[in-house]
Amino acid sequence: MSLQSLIQWTDATWNPIAGCSRISPGCANCYAIKEVRRMGGNPNLKVSGIYNGLVEKNANGILDWTHELRLIEARLTIPLHWRSPRRIFVNSLSDLFHESVPVEFIKKVFSIMNEANWHQYQILTKRSERLAQLEDQFNWSESIWQGVSVESQAYQYRIDHLKQISAKIRFLSLEPLLGPLPDLDLMGIDWVIVGGESGVSPRPMLESWVQNILEQCQQQGVPFFFKQWGGKNKKINGRTLNGRTYDDLPKKFSSDNSEVAKIKN
Numbered sequence: 001m002s003l004q005s006l007i008q009w010t011d012a013t014w015n016p017i018a019g020c021s022r023i024s025p026g027c028a029n030c031y032a033i034k035e036v037r038r039m040g041g042n043p044n045l046k047v048s049g050i051y052n053g054l055v056e057k058n059a060n061g062i063l064d065w066t067h068e069l070r071l072i073e074a075r076l077t078i079p080l081h082w083r084s085p086r087r088i089f090v091n092s093l094s095d096l097f098h099e100s101v102p103v104e105f106i107k108k109v110f111s112i113m114n115e116a117n118w119h120q121y122q123i124l125t126k127r128s129e130r131l132a133q134l135e136d137q138f139n140w141s142e143s144i145w146q147g148v149s150v151e152s153q154a155y156q157y158r159i160d161h162l163k164q165i166s167a168k169i170r171f172l173s174l175e176p177l178l179g180p181l182p183d184l185d186l187m188g189i190d191w192v193i194v195g196g197e198s199g200v201s202p203r204p205m206l207e208s209w210v211q212n213i214l215e216q217c218q219q220q221g222v223p224f225f226f227k228q229w230g231g232k233n234k235k236i237n238g239r240t241l242n243g244r245t246y247d248d249l250p251k252k253f254s255s256d257n258s259e260v261a262k263i264k265n
């Protein structure tokens with residue numbers, strides 16, 4: 001479990017589930033596959049024991065999931081032990097709404113999030129149909145943010161599923177952005193993150209796509225976070241757009257935080 005995440009929009013990661021399977025083109029260069037393979041070879045058996053065997057080369061020589069999912073009960077209570085509040089990315093190496101995760105286990109994850117409610121939890125899924133089907137079985141307290149990933153227009157329907165759920169903060173991760181999204185209806189959406197693909201063979205993201213999404217966010221009053229241009233050298237390519245960075249957070253979260261600041265002062 002990582003207390004210091006490298007992902008700019010979160011503080012920590014919490015992975016009570018290990019393993020996944022590719023579901024759409026956004027998964028082609030899945031970061032989690034490489035990370036799980038790396039941890040599967042960790043000399044610490046406590047780490048490698050969780051991740052070993054979840055990833056292998058397929059018949060085409062491409063690294064892929066074995067489609068086995070592991071539910072790690074011992075990790076469920078981790079947020080209870082983190083005393084200082086932080087933004088926690090839930091299942092950065094899997095998908096909480098994957099079809100192989102039993103509803104009862106998802107309920108346990110929600111139970112911990114509702115109990116350790118001094119944190120903010122950021123859940124991101126590509127399984128928006130299952131999210132919408134199951135959503136009324138969970139208690140969406142104010143600390144739980146739910147997002148969907150959308151890489152191109154063909155997957156914009158995930159936004160419609162997201163709008164059906166009761167989370168206080170609903171957000172979009174448009175990463176890896178693989179095409180233009182010129183007609184976003186952002187009613188009921190609290191935050192938009194955009195990012196380009198990185199790694200060995202990244203697919204291109206055009207600046208015009210990003211500018212257009214920024215303009216739609218500005219027109220519809222939705223906070224915009226630009227994560228990265230990506231590419232083979234994402235550090236050099238950076239994350240500035242129009243000569244500046246865009247690091248907005250959801251207004252509801254920002255205003256809640258300023259209320260806390262006022263009380264403290």
Ligand code: SF4
Pocket residue numbers: 020021022023024026027030031032033092093094095126
């Ligand atoms: S859903 Fe996420 S973790 Fe699962 S294969 Fe796709 S990109 Fe990877």
